[in-house]
Each structure stands twice: as structure tokens, then as C-alpha cells.
Amino acid sequence: MSGDVRIIGLEGIPEVHAGDDLPALIVGAARAHGIAIEGGDALVVTQKIVSKAEGRIVDLATITPSPFAQQYADAFDKDARQIEVVLGETKRIVRMQHGVLICETHHGFVCANAGVDASNVEKTGTVCLLPLDSDASARRIREAVRAALGVQVAVVVSDTFGRPWREGHVNFAIGVAGIAPLIDYAGQHDPAGYELKVTSMAVADELAAAAELVHGKLARIPVAIIRGAEYAPSEDAAVGQLIRAAEKDMFR
Numbered sequence: 001m002s003g004d005v006r007i008i009g010l011e012g013i014p015e016v017h018a019g020d021d022l023p024a025l026i027v028g029a030a031r032a033h034g035i036a037i038e039g040g041d042a043l044v045v046t047q048k049i050v051s052k053a054e055g056r057i058v059d060l061a062t063i064t065p066s067p068f069a070q071q072y073a074d075a076f077d078k079d080a081r082q083i084e085v086v087l088g089e090t091k092r093i094v095r096m097q098h099g100v101l102i103c104e105t106h107h108g109f110v111c112a113n114a115g116v117d118a119s120n121v122e123k124t125g126t127v128c129l130l131p132l133d134s135d136a137s138a139r140r141i142r143e144a145v146r147a148a149l150g151v152q153v154a155v156v157v158s159d160t161f162g163r164p165w166r167e168g169h170v171n172f173a174i175g176v177a178g179i180a181p182l183i184d185y186a187g188q189h190d191p192a193g194y195e196l197k198v199t200s201m202a203v204a205d206e207l208a209a210a211a212e213l214v215h216g217k218l219a220r221i222p223v224a225i226i227r228g229a230e231y232a233p234s235e236d237a238a239v240g241q242l243i244r245a246a247e248k249d250m251f252r
Helices: 022-032 046-052 065-075 082-087 134-151 203-215
Strands: 006-010 041-048 056-061 088-098 102-107 111-114 126-128 156-162 166-177 223-226
Touching: 006 022, 006 203, 022 088, 022 134, 022 223, 041 134, 046 126, 046 134, 046 156, 046 166, 065 082, 082 088, 082 102, 088 126, 088 203, 111 156, 126 166, 134 156, 134 166, 156 203, 166 203, 203 223
Parallel strands: 041 156
Antiparallel strands: 006 223, 041 223, 056 126, 088 102, 102 111, 156 166
């Protein structure tokens, strides 16, 4: 490794709609801007455009809230229809305080509002849901890029989560393909000769967070190419490897 990592924001991707060929849009934008996607690059793609392409948009006008959703919404000045959508995406409510719902999704992610989001959605009165299977989404993008360009890349689907004990939000990996999401350093030795026992780095999360530096929230750059980052290629990668098992979770 050279020690240099480059993050390239991919501009020129239009508003994405249900049924759009997202890999073709990514490859087309790269070609239009003279950017060569190279073997070993990591493509970090925001969840929002993946969900839009997959039709994971809900019109709130079609939702009838349950009594629980209505009661919660009335107590905290929320939209009861959106609360009902959140509940539908929730496997377990982890915390419900101060008008904030922290949920475990059916994927196993723990995040606010089960990942349901009304920002950066084209039509007012609609909300965006997480992809049904973000790993499958990442694999489809990776396979299509390989077919179009003949190169092997890693793909990370990212989303923005809050963090316990710290202010501010960070992008996390919610889907991976072609990349082991963890790098395990256990058994290796540091420069002083100390053997590392449990050190494991969440490289997929690190790539997702790094990509946000060019994604931005308002910049309309939903794809970043990260070049030069160290990761272990993997053909059977799964983002579930990043989710701590319940028996090891000290905070459940």
C-alpha cells in the first residue's frame, strides 16, 4: 500500500426513479466526466438512490395509522402515517423517549425511525425505506459494473445513523459486496512486539464514513469512488458480520 487514499465524488447522476438502471447511471456518469473506475476501487453508494431505484418509496396518503401510531404522533406532534410506516419496518422498539423512536429493523440495524426518511425524496408526502436486502443491492451493482467495465470493485451501500454517547451523525455500511466488512488484526504484532488480541476494524463503515466527505447531504453526489484503501476482497461478504450478536451485546 502506498499510504495514499483518494475519494472521488461522482457527479452527474440524475434524479433516480423506480426501475432506473442504477449501475448504468453510475458507469455513464463516470464516463461522462472522464473518470475511469479501476479494479480494486470501492464504490460507496448512498442508500437513498438504491432505495429509489428499487421502488422503496411510500406515499403517506395510502397509509392508515393504527391507534398506537396516532396516539404517539399526537403526543409528539408527528405524522401518524409516517409513524405507522416506521412501525411496519420495525422488528423491535429499542427506545421510545422524547419523541424519538430507536428501532431494530428487520435487517438487524439499530437506528432512528427504522431508517424511514422523508429527506431528499422527490415528492412531498412520501417517505423512503431501506432496501429490502442491501447486500443483494450491492451485489447487483458490483456485477453490473464488472460486466460493463471488466473490473472487480467493492461496493458499499451507506446510510446515515446517529451514535450512542456522541453527537453528530456518521455514514455506516448497510450493504456490502466484494469486500470483507471487517479486518481482523488479532494475532498480529504491533511495532513494539505486542500481540493484538481482539482488534477488529470495521473497514466497510470506515469507507462509508469517508465517502460522506464528498457525498454531503445537499451536494447531490450520491456515489463516491475510493481508491487506494486497504480491504480484503470477499465473494461471500455480508453486512450482517458487522452486527453484534445479542448474546455479546451489553446494552440490549
